[in-house]
Amino acid sequence: MGAALDAQVPVRTIFEASTVAGLALRVEAHAGTGGRLALVAQERPEVIPASLAQQRMWVINRIDPTSAAYNIPVAIRLSGLLDVAALGAAVRDVVDRHEVLHTKYPDTSAGPSQVIVPSREVIENISPIQVSEADVLSRVTEVATVGFDVTRTAPVRVALFELSPTEHVLVVVVHHISGDAFSIAPLTRDLVVAYSARVEGESPRWAPLPVQYADYSLWQRKVLGSENDPESVISRQLAYWSKELAGIPEQLALPTDRPRPARPSMRGGTVAFTLPSETVTRIGAVARDNNSTVFMVIHSALAVLLSRLSGATDIAVGTPVAGRGERVLDDLVGMFVNTLVLRTQIDPSSTFVELLTQAREKDLAAFGNADIPFERLVEAVGRERSSAYTPLFQVMLTFQNTAMGALQLPGLEVSALEDGYEQAKFDLQLTAVEQINEDGRPGEMQMYFTYASDLFSAETVELFAARFVRIVEAVTEDPSVALRSIDILTDDERHRSVPQHVKTVEDLPDLVAAAAEVAREAIALSHDGRHVTYGELFEKFAAVSKSMGAALKPEALVSVALAGLFPGILPALGVDGYAGTVETLIAESQSIAHSGSD
Template identity: 55%
Template sequence: VASAGFDVAVEVPIRVRLLRVSEVEHVLVFVVHHIAADGFSMGPLTRDVMVAYSARVHGAVPGWAPLELQYADYAIWQRRVLGDEDEPDSLISRQLGYWQGVLDAAPERLDLPMDRPRPAVASNTGASYRFPIDAGLRAAVVAVAQERGVTPFMVVHAALAVVLARLSGTGDIAIGTPVAGRGEQALDDLVGMFVNTLVLRTSVDSGESFEELLARTREVDLGAFAHADVPFERLVEVLDPVRSQSHHPLFQVVLAFQNLERGALELAGLRVDEVDIEFTQAKFDLQLTISDPVDGSEGYDAEFTFATDLFDRATVVSFAERFVRVLGAVVADPAVVVGDAPWLS
């Protein structure tokens, strides 16, 4: 049910199945195309299902609160705010100009040490490797962020850039990152696709200190976040990089901070548990996701999702070990020279 694709030209981009395991146990499956919903949408979608269930078991019609906005309102607003690309003073023209400058002459791709040659057409099959970042290391990341006037995301971004630079042998590192795109409270209750993707291009000099790299990473990230309104697909059309079915355009590695609140499902006469579907797709060569632990502990949960076309699990495990080792070294001593940060056992 989860792995079957959608033809959005002919079918509604949501699939729902109720599977009967026994008389007292069922699995409710929701599969939603990304054109119609993002990760944040799962909160209001789940809430609406709970409201409907509670009403129906009592023989009533669901009483959903009217929405302040519809997704169509957001789409119209976005077009109006962005303006016309033919107008040099429009928001979209200014932001496209920024990205054209930032990404000028960017490398076609970032090649990491691979276990197999890159196929001509990516299969998008993937696997994942989860690993913990302990409470002490997370506390050190937060402390360095506070001392340097940056965010924990920026600290992790800079550390990941160091690892990617040393793995690839290049100092020009482009990393993609998703942004929620919900800048107004009125959008919180909407099910829809608001997420955009940004390209964070950072130069890494092995002879500089980590604190110097971190200061530059701050400027890179703030600049990207301030120009986050241009839809990524439009950016690709304008920049017109060499297109290939073997890799993602503009970046092949993604860093995501997953800080969505996990809701508890409480329904009268029903115990509800969330079930993760073990179905992994690799949209990119490598994606690092950092999130709060499900068990409520004080560290981070980290996960590398990787393209099995390119990498074996053992290789990605080594990437994770080196990332944790470098992250620990640079937050323990931000003055450390990037090229001297220990990354081998």
């Protein structure tokens, strides 16, 4: 729209117009005002700087070049008579077409730079490697999980496995510094064109790309301007984010099954679930009635879930933005994606509609300030990076509402191969995939919770998913429901929350013992950066209980001074096993002595 009108049309303009006619009137006011600087081929300096997004990937790679956390692997099974020579030539054609696929990133006095090397140095002859059906997944995983030193080599790897003369598996691995998830579509299209031409003995006949990634990185710096200029794009957006993220919590304390390691393994798992089409239809209705989007409804529901799980009211989640605002980038492979932080305040007494209104404003403002790289946000807020968790947010929300094109190669049946290796870059990531039926109506929405195996078990995340579904069902049936009134427990959870042999909820010793029996390593208490598991709590409780038992008479009144949560809760639990009444006193003043003597 902006390109057609030679104007910059703010995202908010689209939402402020409830009809096409109203949008036309609002957009007309921007027509002819001049869009952003046109993205065209740039004059190449001697040193081409890495783009701002690439700088983030470069720093992460320098911390651990052996890590495969930011590898993007694609494995496809090819059934039929494969022309291996044509496939090799086609892969080389595609790598040669996109400069970013034959670029390495050495350090310079000005920071990381892009050095474009001949494509033949990246991809040589592709020779099939003989493997058995039983071994192919492990061999694919081996290829996908080897890191890249991006300062020394172009971060692209290709392998071809032969299971039989008519069964092959092609593996392509690209580091995030040279590509993103949205790059898979142009990569796939180009491979189809190149292979189709090569099997006929011809070179691919495609239109040359108008720009390359290096052109984009040079153009990006011109558009954003200098931080020394208060009127520049980057200065204005920095001012917005500095204010928006001021005072943001360091971490979101979700209930984990295991303590957070100092250095995460990146091992992950996925829990898949579905929102039925009837629910998706109601989500759309809630979005339309409140001048918002399906994404905003899902974001609001996720914020409610995270608040209920953690007890926090200041909820921040991350979300990716494609970063391909210019039409000439549609067919380009490269690292364009950026990460935004969406922050909401949860008031339990407010309604879901009120939360949705807040999320709408927050989301629109965030997408309107989406040019500044995430790494710069971290610096602006003054947060030091930790190897243990992502700064600013630990939960990611991704939304996919565009169908991925199918890969069709002449004479071959093509299917995706799941290598079974899952990674988790965040504590938790919710991915929502919209589907449209043939009649144009909303279909089921496929949902996936990807979780860090260091922190969560699959059973715990399955409970998260069930609770999320209950929240979505509740708020779409009655959007005016108060947040505190949303019942997130399933009947099964409610039944299992109290062990059957426990007579009353006041029977704390039995509750602790029962919890330790079924979830010994789960976190029971978290306070001020300290954690105690149910197993540790039971052992300490038992020790206190044993020492108290001989000294206390049945039904005795006992006062326990709580000098902080962890020192005080153990005597309180231990005494509760014998005393009739436990009186807790907060030991913060001298009056505690008088209260105790009374």
